[in-house]
Amino acid sequence: MIQDTSKQDITLSSTSTNLWKKALWPVAIIVIIFVGAWWSVGSESVSHSVAKDELRLSTIIRGDLTRDIAATGKIVAANAPVLYSTEAGIVTLVCKPGDQVKAGDVLAVITSPSLANLAKQQQSTLSAMKIEFERTKLTARSEQLTAQRSLDMAQVEMAAADRENRRAQLLIKDNLISKIDFEKSKDDLNKAKLQYKHAGQELELIKERLAFEVKNKSLEVERQALVVADLERQLQELQIKAPVDGIIGNWLVEQKARIAASQPVLTVVDLSAFEAELSVPESYADEIGLGMDVELNIGGNKIMGSLSAISPEVRNREVTTRVRFNQNSSLKLRQNQRLSARVLLENKQNVLMVKRGAFLSSSGGRYTYQLHDELAKRIPIQLGAQSMSHIEVLSGAKEGDVWVVSDLSSFKESQQVRVR
Structure with missing residues (x-):
């Protein structure tokens, strides 16, 4: 009878087991050292991690950058x-x-009663002066007629004296009259000729004097007529009329x-001509100038214009400007309608650029984080001109790099951050 299997058991030597154990110990130690070193390095360079969904990323691209200024404003009437x-x-x-x-x-x-009364007085004066002018013309005609009559009478007397002188010449030849009578006839003829000459000169002088008086009265009437016309104009201007349609x-x-x-x-308000009034930040006051192009966004519609006026003063840290539309817009604009605008300062071609973001303020534009797979590494950067949407990259990147352009405060200025 077999009681158990103890007789069948064979005792094995522990030499092979010890050899395996001795061989594994160095390997385990090396692995532990490697893992510890990796953990030490990783924990030293990657201090923490951030969620990728919380970040805003942008790829470095190459293209044309338009440097501009964002501004807001309103529609105003160009002629009001x-x-x-x-x-x-x-x-x-x-x-x-x-x-x-x-x-x-x-x-x-x-309603101006004093002006209306003055106009009536001056009109009455004009009427009186016109009557006086007509009286002057009648008097001139009368005096001229009298002078003409004197001239005619002098001519008749001269003809009579000439006849008597010729008669005396015939009689003196026959000694029918005395020499004294003959001399008297000659004197009468000379006297008649002088009277006729003086009468003619007096007539011409009277004509000139009367013409002068008539002209003077005529000028007085014209001057008074101008006074009345000016008062009538002033009376008409008491009605204030619209200068334009509006x-x-x-x-x-x-x-x-x-x-x-x-x-x-x-x-x-003239509704046929509008301009845009923009408020530009004071910091850009020295960069804007007359004639610069401006892109206006009015109710989703974009139209172009140019700066036509710049205020010389600063109010509330802003400079007021006026923009004239380059073409007649078909849009139905309203007074004080709000709008946004871009003042185009300069255009740079074929430059590296990245989208604008909060990293500009959080890092001061001195550094950002560049994404490599799941690791964001801090890099120094140098930025240039800015537009409303992009900013020029002068150094620190190449085309195709991916930057973190959101707020960098969650990175705590670490050199490397894991992005999960």
Whole structure:
């Protein structure tokens, strides 16, 4: 009878097992050292990790960069004249703000009793001067006729004296008259000739004098007529009329108010000509200039314009500019309609550039992180011109590199960060 299997067991030697154990110990030690070294290096260079979904990445590209300035503004009327009173008086406003008007429409009427009374007085003076002018012409004709009659009588007397002188010459030959009578006839003839000559000269002088007096009266009438015409013009200007087609802007006085001369009364907005008024940051004031191109975005529609005016003063750290449209826009624009714009400063061609992002402010534009697979490495950079969407890269990158352009505060200025 077999009680157990102990008789069949064979005792093995432990020499081979010990050899394997001795061989594995050095390998294990090497592995432990390698892992420890790797962990030490990894933990020293990669301090922490960030989620890729939290980052904004951009690839370095090469292209044309337009350096510009972002600005906001509004649509304003290029022509919005202010209408003034021409005389002191009481104003009656005919049209209300917002009313459509045509050029020449009466917008307000000023009542000036003093001007109306003065116009009537000057008109009466003109009428009196016209009557006096006609009387002067009649007097001139009368005096001229009298002078002509004197000339004619002198001519008749000269002819009679000449006849008597010829008769005396015949009689003296026959000694029928004395020599004294003959000399007297000659004296009478000379006297008659002098009277005729003087009468003719006096007639010419009277004509010149009367012509001068008539001309003087005529000029006085013309001067007074100009005075009356100017007063009539002033009376007509008491009706304030629209200079352009448009709408009434604002009342600058109250209805039936007593106003002074040259006081603003109301404004008219010309709806046929608009400009854009932009507010540019003060820091760019020295870089903008007249004639620069401007891209305007009005309700999703883009149109081009150019800077036409730049304010010489700064208000609220902004400079006000005016932009004139390059072409007549078919858009239906409204006064004070909001818009955005880009003032195009310069255009750089074939440059490396990257999208703008919060990394500019968080790093001061001195460094960023470049992504290699799952590792973001900090690199020094140098940036150049900026546009609204991109910024020029001067050094620190090549085309195709991927940068982190979002806020870098989560990287804690580490040299390397793992991106998971």
